[in-house]
Amino acid sequence: MALYSEKVMDHFRNPRNVGSIENADGVGEVGNEKCGDIMRIYLKIDNDVVTDVKFETFGCASAIASSSMATELIKGKNLSEVMHLTNKAVTEALDGLPAHKLHCSVLAEEAIRAAIEDYFHKNQIEYIS
Amino acid sequence: MIYADNAATTKMCKVSIEAMTDCIEKFWGNPSSLYAFGQNAAEKLNQARKTIAECIGADSAEIYFTSGGSESDNQAIISAANIGAKKHKKHIISSTFEHHAVLHALKKLEKENFEIELLDVHENGIILPQQISDAIRNDTCLVTVMFANNEIGTIQPITEIGRICHDKKVIFHTDAVQATGHLPINVVEQNIDMLSMSAHKFNGPKGIGVLYVRRGVPLTTLIEGGAQERGKRAGTENVPAIMGMAAALKESCYNMAKSNKKLIELREKIIDGLSKIPYSVLNGDKKNRLPGNVNFCFEGIEGESLLLLLDDRGICASSGSACTSGSLDPSHVLLAIGRPHEVAHGSLRLSIDENISEADVGYIVRSVTEIVDYLRNLSPLWKDKITGKRKFFLI
Numbered sequence: 001m002a003l004y005s006e007k008v009m010d011h012f013r014n015p016r017n018v019g020s021i022e023n024a025d026g027v028g029e030v031g032n033e034k035c036g037d038i039m040r041i042y043l044k045i046d047n048d049v050v051t052d053v054k055f056e057t058f059g060c061a062s063a064i065a066s067s068s069m070a071t072e073l074i075k076g077k078n079l080s081e082v083m084h085l086t087n088k089a090v091t092e093a094l095d096g097l098p099a100h101k102l103h104c105s106v107l108a109e110e111a112i113r114a115a116i117e118d119y120f121h122k123n124q125i126e127y128i129s
Numbered sequence: 130m131i132y133a134d135n136a137a138t139t140k141m142c143k144v145s146i147e148a149m150t151d152c153i154e155k156f157w158g159n160p161s162s163l164y165a166f167g168q169n170a171a172e173k174l175n176q177a178r179k180t181i182a183e184c185i186g187a188d189s190a191e192i193y194f195t196s197g198g199s200e201s202d203n204q205a206i207i208s209a210a211n212i213g214a215k216k217h218k219k220h221i222i223s224s225t226f227e228h229h230a231v232l233h234a235l236k237k238l239e240k241e242n243f244e245i246e247l248l249d250v251h252e253n254g255i256i257l258p259q260q261i262s263d264a265i266r267n268d269t270c271l272v273t274v275m276f277a278n279n280e281i282g283t284i285q286p287i288t289e290i291g292r293i294c295h296d297k298k299v300i301f302h303t304d305a306v307q308a309t310g311h312l313p314i315n316v317v318e319q320n321i322d323m324l325s326m327s328a329h330k331f332n333g334p335k336g337i338g339v340l341y342v343r344r345g346v347p348l349t350t351l352i353e354g355g356a357q358e359r360g361k362r363a364g365t366e367n368v369p370a371i372m373g374m375a376a377a378l379k380e381s382c383y384n385m386a387k388s389n390k391k392l393i394e395l396r397e398k399i400i401d402g403l404s405k406i407p408y409s410v411l412n413g414d415k416k417n418r419l420p421g422n423v424n425f426c427f428e429g430i431e432g433e434s435l436l437l438l439l440d441d442r443g444i445c446a447s448s449g450s451a452c453t454s455g456s457l458d459p460s461h462v463l464l465a466i467g468r469p470h471e472v473a474h475g476s477l478r479l480s481i482d483e484n485i486s487e488a489d490v491g492y493i494v495r496s497v498t499e500i501v502d503y504l505r506n507l508s509p510l511w512k513d514k515i516t517g518k519r520k521f522f523l524i
Contacts, residue, residue, distance in 0.1 A: 012437065018507060033510055033519070036431050036451050036459070036474035040509040058508035060433035060452035101452075 004061060005095035011065035016072050019054040026122065028114025030107050037063050037104065039111040041071070045119055048079045055111075062101040063108075069093050070108035085112055131489050134445045135330075135421055136279055136307060136480035141377065142332040148376035149334060152369040160366055161355065170368050177368075177375035184382045185324065186315035187341050193348065193358050194371055197338035198306035199230035200351070201325030204340055204362075205302045206234045206273060208349040209323070210243060212300065213270020219243045220269045222261060226250045226465035227275055228304055235273075250465045254283030254413035262293045269299050276308035276324075280449055280462040280478055281413030282422025284312065291320025300346060306330055306338075310381030311389070311419055322346050326378075328370065333377030337370035388483045392420035395481060395490050399423045402494030406501055408514075408523045412463060412476065423479040426468060428523050429511035430475045430504040432459075438500045444493060449476040472522045 004012070021042035031037040037059040044052035053075050055067040070090050074082045087105035091097050097105060120127045132140070152173060158164075160171035178189045195201045206221075213219055223235055225247045235245045248260050256274055265272070272294050277284045287303055294301035302323035305314060309324075310331025316324055322343045329335040342348055354363025381388075400411055400423055408428040427435070432448030439446050449460025451474060458464070459473035468476075479493065505511040513519040 009437075012434070013441065015507070020512075029509065033471045034469075035457070036470070038508075038510050056507060056509035056512065058429065058510040059431050060450070061437050062452075063431075064434060064507065 003098060004065070005097075007069075007093070007095040008062060008065040008097065011068040011094065012061040015055075015057075015064055015068040017054050017068065017075070018056070020056060021052060021054050024054075024115075026115040026117075026119030028111045028116070028118055030110045030114055031059070031063075033058070036060070037107055039063065039067050039107050041067070041111045041115040043115045043119060045079065050074050050077055050079070050082055059104065059107075060101070062097050062104040065094055066090050066097070066104040066108040067111070070105075070112055074112060079116060082112065083116060085109055131444045131485065131493065133479040133481050133485065133493065134447050135482045136282075136419075136478065137447060138329045138335065139332045139482065140484075141329075141334060141373070142380055144380050145333050145373040145377035149369045149373035152372045156368060156372075160368060161357065173372055174366055174368055177371045180375040180379050181339055182341075184314075184378045185309070185341060186317050188344065190359075191316075191341055191344055193340045193342060193361055194366060195338045195340050195362060196336055197329070198228070198304065198325050198327035201327070201338050201340035202228065202230040202273075202302075202304050203234045204348065204351050205323040205325060205342070206231065206238070206271065207351065208342075208347065209271035209273075209300045209302060210238050210241075211349045212347060213243075213268075216270070218268045218270035220246065220266050222246050222248065222264045222269060222272045222299075224248045224250055224256050224274055224465075226254070226278055226280075226462040227273070228279055228306065231273055231275070231304055232461075252467050253417075254278060254281045254462075254466050255417060256285050256290070258286050258289035258293055261290050265293070265297050265299055269297070271300050271302060273302040273304070276303045276305035276314070277312065277419050278413065278462060279307045280460055281424045281466065282307070282419035282480070283413040284308070284417050284419065287321065288319045291322075294322070295320045307419060310378050311385070311421070313385065316341055316343065328374035328377060331377055331381040333374040334370045337367055337374050339374070384483075389420040391483055392481060395485055395487070396421060396423055398487070398490045399479060399481070399494060402490070403497060406498055408521055409501075410468075410472070410523050412466065412468065419480075421481040423481070425477050426463070426472045426523070427475040427477070427501045428472055428521060429508050429514055430501055432474060432476050434504055435475070435477055435497070435500055438503070439496060442492075442496045442500075444496060447478045447480075449478065450474045469522055 024042040026043040087109040158167040158170040309326035324341040327338040412424040432450030433452040463473035
């Protein structure tokens with residue numbers, strides 16, 4: 001049995017939404033170099049809808065796949081929905097992750113939340129998390 | 130498939146498979162049985178013991194069969210500790226970059242009030258004999274230093290360390306799991322009291338190994354039961370695996386000089402090729418390393434991703450990244466030689482054998498170069514480094 005599901009390997013081999021967005025409306029970064037995982041998410045937001053999203057990730061296959069899947073899950077969605085994206089949803093969409101890799105999906109959730117909070121902060125929108 | 134992970138395990142050689150199948154078919158009796166059929170198996174066992182002893186300059190009576198490197202390391206260390214404890218000597222010297230079989234056995238002894246002193250390893254991955262000399266005290270009962278490191282392949286000054294230990298009458302054990310069958314070993318000339326080896330690292334079968342113990346060093350029995358191995362290791366001998374091991378070691382030693390010459394040439398080509406990747410570094414001394422070992426760190430990427438993409442191209446390799454070790458920390462070996470966590474995450478170990486061709490070497494170098502470049506382009510860390518927002522660790 002392979003370490004990862006086919007879905008994980010697909011998103012690892014062919015990650016969706018890779019790159020950055022110039023003048024993004026929100027940018028979120030989590031993780032650190034010492035731990036070996038960094039995710040950065042860029043959001044373009046129009047009328048509370050995520051119209052574009054890009055990511056850059058330094059990390060293992062599950063970190064790259066989690067970022068890729070998370071960006072797919074939030075693209076075109078309303079902020080109220082995006083705010084509630086959970087690591088569980090990311091993991092399920094990937095057909096599961098090995099137990100010691102679940103933190104990668106948590107990082108994806110946190111990176112997206114950080115990007116939205118950055119957007120709120122930049123636009124002086126008060127939010128309740 | 131290009132198999133470049135021979136430090137993990139090796140493919141069995143033909144003579145080893147033949148020796149095993151021959152044994153399974155014809156000599157499957159129990160060597161402890163009195164009848165001729167059993168004694169035929171005992172005879173094979175003795176031949177294998179003699180062959181192995183000859184390969185390392187030992188006597189047959191000094192060879193003990195075990196389940197492999199980990200058991201050999203444990204038995205050697207526990208035996209030396211017991212000898213020491215009787216004389217109130219409870220100081221043990223080792224190094225920070227030993228195999229976990231050694232480090233964890235020592236950790237256990239620490240709980241039994243042994244004082245464990247792990248020597249720092251120089252950045253080139255080599256312990257200096259002077260460090261051993263300086264560390265030995267009146268109450269030192271054991272020095273255990275590996276022959277060659279399993280990750281970075283660096284070869285330790287075993288003969289000199291052994292001489293110091295002998296002069297000071299301290300037992301010297303070496304974990305030679307990576308070295309046996311790959312480097313010349315003579316336990317007498319190299320002043321080795323105890324040596325661990327594992328058959329599957331030199332094209333023999335898995336689950337079988339040897340602990341060499343110089344005459345006069347009393348062993349502690351870890352597995353109690355029958356009188357096998359002169360009462361030092363109970364359990365019916367795995368005669369087929371032992372025969373397979375003996376055949377593999379004999380073959381490896383016979384081919385060593387020729388094979389190493391080729392391996393060193395190929396290794397140098399890989400090192401030269403990978404050195405061209407910017408912000409990369411070779412881990413371990415450039416020359417004083419196992420003939421087939423290449424170990425690099427690439428800044429700004431993570432090792433597991435690199436391994437999986439190499440796998441997609443048919444290349445089997447390994448890494449010391451945290452994600453591949455199953456823990457939060459990257460390889461203790463890379464940390465021991467002073468690589469920061471940030472750099473150690475991006476490590477790659479290639480351990481080649483003589484089945485690798487020149488064309489394979491070119492393919493490996495090209496593949497690693499392309500994948501490192503691809504992963505860096507995906508990495509926000511790399512982007513920050515090349516735009517000056519974060520510092521580089523490597524030059």
